[in-house]
Amino acid sequence: MIVELISVGTEILLGNIVNTNAAYLAERLAGLGMSVYFQETVGDNPKRLEETLRRAKDRSDVVILTGGLGPTQDDLTKETAAKVCGKRMHEDQKAKEYLIAYFEKLGRGWEEISENNWKQTMVPDDSIILYNDNGTAPGIIIQADDNKKIILLPGPPNELIPMYEKDVEPYLCSLEQGVLYSKVVKVDTLGESSVEMQILDLIDQQSNPTIAPYAKPGEVHLRVTAKAKDEKEGKALVMPMVEELKKRFGSYVFTIEEDVTMEEALVSLMQRYHLTFATAESCTGGLLAGRLVNVAGVSDCFKEGFITYANEAKIKHLGVSEQTLQKYGAVSEQCAREMSEGLAKNTGAEVTIATTGLAGPGGETAEKKTGLVYISCTINGKTTVQKFQLKGNRSRVRNSTVVRAITMMRQCILREYAEI
Amino acid sequence: MIVELISVGTEILLGNIVNTNAAYLAERLAGLGMSVYFQETVGDNPKRLEETLRRAKDRSDVVILTGGLGPTQDDLTKETAAKVCGKRMHEDQKAKEYLIAYFEKLGRGWEEISENNWKQTMVPDDSIILYNDNGTAPGIIIQADDNKKIILLPGPPNELIPMYEKDVEPYLCSLEQGVLYSKVVKVDTLGESSVEMQILDLIDQQSNPTIAPYAKPGEVHLRVTAKAKDEKEGKALVMPMVEELKKRFGSYVFTIEEDVTMEEALVSLMQRYHLTFATAESCTGGLLAGRLVNVAGVSDCFKEGFITYANEAKIKHLGVSEQTLQKYGAVSEQCAREMSEGLAKNTGAEVTIATTGLAGPGGETAEKKTGLVYISCTINGKTTVQKFQLKGNRSRVRNSTVVRAITMMRQCILREYAEI
Numbered sequence: 001m002i003v004e005l006i007s008v009g010t011e012i013l014l015g016n017i018v019n020t021n022a023a024y025l026a027e028r029l030a031g032l033g034m035s036v037y038f039q040e041t042v043g044d045n046p047k048r049l050e051e052t053l054r055r056a057k058d059r060s061d062v063v064i065l066t067g068g069l070g071p072t073q074d075d076l077t078k079e080t081a082a083k084v085c086g087k088r089m090h091e092d093q094k095a096k097e098y099l100i101a102y103f104e105k106l107g108r109g110w111e112e113i114s115e116n117n118w119k120q121t122m123v124p125d126d127s128i129i130l131y132n133d134n135g136t137a138p139g140i141i142i143q144a145d146d147n148k149k150i151i152l153l154p155g156p157p158n159e160l161i162p163m164y165e166k167d168v169e170p171y172l173c174s175l176e177q178g179v180l181y182s183k184v185v186k187v188d189t190l191g192e193s194s195v196e197m198q199i200l201d202l203i204d205q206q207s208n209p210t211i212a213p214y215a216k217p218g219e220v221h222l223r224v225t226a227k228a229k230d231e232k233e234g235k236a237l238v239m240p241m242v243e244e245l246k247k248r249f250g251s252y253v254f255t256i257e258e259d260v261t262m263e264e265a266l267v268s269l270m271q272r273y274h275l276t277f278a279t280a281e282s283c284t285g286g287l288l289a290g291r292l293v294n295v296a297g298v299s300d301c302f303k304e305g306f307i308t309y310a311n312e313a314k315i316k317h318l319g320v321s322e323q324t325l326q327k328y329g330a331v332s333e334q335c336a337r338e339m340s341e342g343l344a345k346n347t348g349a350e351v352t353i354a355t356t357g358l359a360g361p362g363g364e365t366a367e368k369k370t371g372l373v374y375i376s377c378t379i380n381g382k383t384t385v386q387k388f389q390l391k392g393n394r395s396r397v398r399n400s401t402v403v404r405a406i407t408m409m410r411q412c413i414l415r416e417y418a419e420i
Numbered sequence: 421m422i423v424e425l426i427s428v429g430t431e432i433l434l435g436n437i438v439n440t441n442a443a444y445l446a447e448r449l450a451g452l453g454m455s456v457y458f459q460e461t462v463g464d465n466p467k468r469l470e471e472t473l474r475r476a477k478d479r480s481d482v483v484i485l486t487g488g489l490g491p492t493q494d495d496l497t498k499e500t501a502a503k504v505c506g507k508r509m510h511e512d513q514k515a516k517e518y519l520i521a522y523f524e525k526l527g528r529g530w531e532e533i534s535e536n537n538w539k540q541t542m543v544p545d546d547s548i549i550l551y552n553d554n555g556t557a558p559g560i561i562i563q564a565d566d567n568k569k570i571i572l573l574p575g576p577p578n579e580l581i582p583m584y585e586k587d588v589e590p591y592l593c594s595l596e597q598g599v600l601y602s603k604v605v606k607v608d609t610l611g612e613s614s615v616e617m618q619i620l621d622l623i624d625q626q627s628n629p630t631i632a633p634y635a636k637p638g639e640v641h642l643r644v645t646a647k648a649k650d651e652k653e654g655k656a657l658v659m660p661m662v663e664e665l666k667k668r669f670g671s672y673v674f675t676i677e678e679d680v681t682m683e684e685a686l687v688s689l690m691q692r693y694h695l696t697f698a699t700a701e702s703c704t705g706g707l708l709a710g711r712l713v714n715v716a717g718v719s720d721c722f723k724e725g726f727i728t729y730a731n732e733a734k735i736k737h738l739g740v741s742e743q744t745l746q747k748y749g750a751v752s753e754q755c756a757r758e759m760s761e762g763l764a765k766n767t768g769a770e771v772t773i774a775t776t777g778l779a780g781p782g783g784e785t786a787e788k789k790t791g792l793v794y795i796s797c798t799i800n801g802k803t804t805v806q807k808f809q810l811k812g813n814r815s816r817v818r819n820s821t822v823v824r825a826i827t828m829m830r831q832c833i834l835r836e837y838a839e840i
Binding site for chain 1: 434440446447450461468707725
């Protein structure tokens with residue numbers, strides 16, 4: 001099935017916002033095995049939108065439009081789509097109820113609902129309405145007479161994403177013969193030159209299920225998707241492949257849950273074993289703790305961290321020896337080791353992690369080039385230090401270090417506690 | 421002048437990467453007063469690319485294509501563009517020299533240059549070559565016979581951005597009658613409900629120069645652009661408006677330099693007054709220091725920071741009193757004040773900053789709702805505490821806190837040292 005994406009909004013044309021919706025939808029659709037050949041962005045201009053939509057409807061089976069469903073006069077996506085499909089509009093009673101309920105949730109009475117908001121409850125004939133729990137604009141699936149589908153979704157990601165996952169994806173699957181069943185296997189890339197290289201045989205043989213790899217910084221998501229007559233058959237096709245991938249990548253698989261991030265997987269693991277951790281950061285300068293603290297509930301295991309950017313701070317808070325700094329420098333295996341070991345001593349945390357590296361620009365020597373990073377992890381008195389030569393500019397080196405530190409912590413905890 | 425953007429690349433169609441190039445180019449073009457009505461994304465498919473490019477060339481004056489200039493057989497942007505413009509290809513001698521120099525920079529001999537790389541030195545007739553310091557693919561401006569311009573740029577942002585700024589923008593300006601001269605005034609939004617509201621009169625009156633506001637998290641960029649016969653006249657038109665904006669926003673203007681970020685402006689200010697700073701973070705958990713450390717040269721003024729996530733860490737490292745924590749809680753004006761004052765005492769830094777807040781989810785009380793944040797800044801024994809009620813989810817509250825902390829530090833330093 002061929003799907004085309006049209007993003008509507010002057011703010012995208014002006015570059016005021018980056019179009020993350022298109023990337024989100026494209027990735028989800030690829031995961032379903034659907035083809036996206038074109039993505040377009042147009043402003044809130046009915047003539048140009050109509051021209052673009054007619055062409056898209058002509059060459060694709062499904063067109064998804066995002067944005068332009070707001071209450072203002074600029075917002076003309078719905079009217080234009082109805083015109084292109086030759087549909088008249090009517091008022092939807094349930095959309096009115098949702099609108100009133102949404103205003104009440106905001107603590108505002110229905111008498112505050114403006115004429116323009118009521119306009120949002122008008123929908124084209126022969127359409128499926130996707131009621132919106134997070135905003136005033138319902139989504140709409142228009143079923144055109146030529147069997148093409150035009151799907152209208154609100155632009156704000158916090159409205160679009162839940163609506164897509166709850167209503168649109170199941171609808172799209174229903175258009176195919178049977179169902180599409182999919183699972184994601186998330187693999188971290190520490191020590192792996194290429195995750196894809198290790199599954200080339202599986203990719204070559206694939207027919208049903210298919211395996212689609214997506215690379216993210218420091219991780220690869222392998223989406224396994226099967227077409228089947230029902231969910232049960234889909235699961236039976238997908239799960240053996242998931243098991244095969246888990247076997248191949250072992251402890252490098254950090255989750256097979258759709259919405260679990262790398263840092264959440266790490267924090268869950270620490271919660272499972274009742275571990276606390278502490279951080280000592282030089283080159284990452286707080287980014288590592290900053291990312292781990294984004295996990296709600298991290299306070300169970302995280303009490304404190306140090307940003308020891310200067311040598312004096314490494315000595316004062318972590319007990320790194322002056323001799324080590326003089327002899328080997330701050331960016332050295334020895335310094336990294338003393339950092340995480342000193343941190344363990346000073347904080348009593350079961351797991352301590354330390355980063356030190358050359359993020360550049362400047363500071364290079366003949367032996368130490370920008371991108372040289374040492375990460376040290378101490379657990380119950382046992383220390384592992386790893387050396388990395390990372391690529392890219394200051395910001396990229398620092399962010400790559402964060403991802404590798406998270407991976408190292410998880411690997412070391414598994415080795416210590418799960419006896420892998 | 422009407423400009424159209426075409427992004428070429430299967431990785432965008434699959435959602436593997438977010439299209440930040442389109443947003444970057446759109447914003448820069450809007451700043452030059454140029455109109456972008458359409459943006460498209462197509463894969464590495466010559467037929468679909470040709471169809472898209474022909475239509476774009478038909479309806480726009482300039483078409484900028486990004487991506488698809490790589491060395492592999494998939495990369496067909498250049499060949500397709502030459503075909504659409506009816507141009508033959510020839511080898512460019514200087515592009516060959518650049519290619520050899522680039523390989524040498526990587527420490528690789530020219531004998532390692534593959535057949536496919538040499539292909540990258542082929543260019544269409546009647547074109548301007550944009551030599552690439554950061555990669556193997558030159559950019560190309562094809563001047564078509566119908567006076568339309570097709571501009572081909574490499575996809576990686578670290579190649580595209582310098583090439584656009586150095587070569588493409590001046591070229592586009594040269595196409596207009598006279599020149600476009602522009603300056604950006606970057607304003608932080610602390611305490612300002614809306615920057616735009618304060619310049620509505622200027623926006624209403626504008627003709628030449630124009631003022632275009634772009635909102636970013638915690639800051640607004642006001643781009644002032646004039647059309648003029650030469651740079652001198654442009655400057656004479658633009659600078660009085662820049663001065664007016666500086667007068668209206670006073671110390672909230674953190675820079676009028678194109679490439680200076682909020683954190684760089686802060687670090688420069690501290691370098692100017694020879695100040696050191698230290699950080700103590702609770703809800704931001706390292707993100708604030710992490711962002712400041714992204715400024716190269718921050719080591720002049722940053723030695724150490726603490727992530728005091730737990731109450732015990734606030735007591736141990738910052739000397740917050742147990743009584744304060746019991747009576748007012750960790751998220752309180754009193755706690756924030758003791759954090760930055762204790763930090764000053766323990767580190768001796770001239771400027772100390774502390775964050776404490778409820779980023780959610782969970783932990784709310786009747787008085788303290790998610791998004792409640794206190795930031796405290798101590799300079800030479802004088803402390804300023806500000807209370808914020810921020811919107812959004814955990815990640816947004818934490819990032820908003822970082823931006824406000826940076827702004828507060830700058831404001832407090834200016835008040836103490838610049839006598840504003």
